[in-house]
Amino acid sequence: MEAMFHSSSFLLPSIPADETRYALVVLNQNLPRFTPLLWEHAKLRLCADGGANRIYDELPLFFPHEDAFVVRNRYKPDVIKGDMDSIRRDVLDFYASLGTKVIDESHDQDTTDLDKCILYIRDSALNQESSKLQILATGALGGRFDHEAGNLNVLYRYPDTRIILLSDDCLIQLLPKTHRHEIQIQSSLVGPHCGLVPIGTPSAKTTTTGLKWDLTNTEMRFGGLISTSNLVKGEKITVESDSDLLWTISIKKQESTKH
């Protein structure tokens, strides 16, 4: 079985290597403290509907010594996409006047704004066959549970797209059962708390290395055992499972993940 490699190096302040090319989607929740860093290194920057209000209102707060207007001009989304029921008129007008592409899909009330943004990125010319973009989504966790569930569902809808949901506290991604997984742990940035959650379907057999409570051909299911409050031991975790699993790890609150 082929290995899939994972790293959190996008949280490092230095310019990421080309293999970590990513698009950023800002959702309608408080911006995590590392948003300016992710924004600066992103190849494509989208706001999902009301996410644009967050960029407009909250990004200037990261730069208290600068004029808010100057900051807003510097952090211009490439695209605002969604059903447009949360973005404020003044925010929409401001970014439209700067040249942001605005895609109103108010006719579609069956998919979330995050779904709509994922489809834009997948179809983008920057998402080439030879070098696919990862997708980082900020503000995906904490808040309304129906929104959180919708955000997790996006991981399952697009299992071939590498999507990472982020909050101030943790990241979540899907580990597809088609691969064995090698997760590089940058211990200055993430951990030690982590979890492996068989949210879609139960797993008859999951095997891990590198965790305090490793699994060895272990069954996991809701209503039975799931791996929460686990701890990473070293710099590398491996996971192999007969089911798609969610991997989550805490993000450290320290200098290296601040702007």
Ligand SMILES: Nc1ncnc2c1ncn2[C@@H]1O[C@H](COP(=O)(O)OP(=O)(O)OP(=O)(O)O)[C@@H](O)[C@H]1O
């Ligand atoms: N409280 C939240 N928790 C998690 N994700 C959120 C939350 N609020 C918004 N989001 C994410 O940000 C996206 C854009 O948010 P927005 O508020 O514009 O959505 P919406 O479609 O207007 O929501 P609704 O009409 O259900 O309130 C959502 O699709 C969702 O992915």
Ligand SMILES: Cc1ncc(C[n+]2csc(CCO)c2C)c(N)n1
């Ligand atoms: C069974 C079912 N449940 C809820 C919705 C509503 N809904 C789902 S996504 C979305 C867009 C949010 O921006 C809305 C309104 C639906 N269509 N079908």
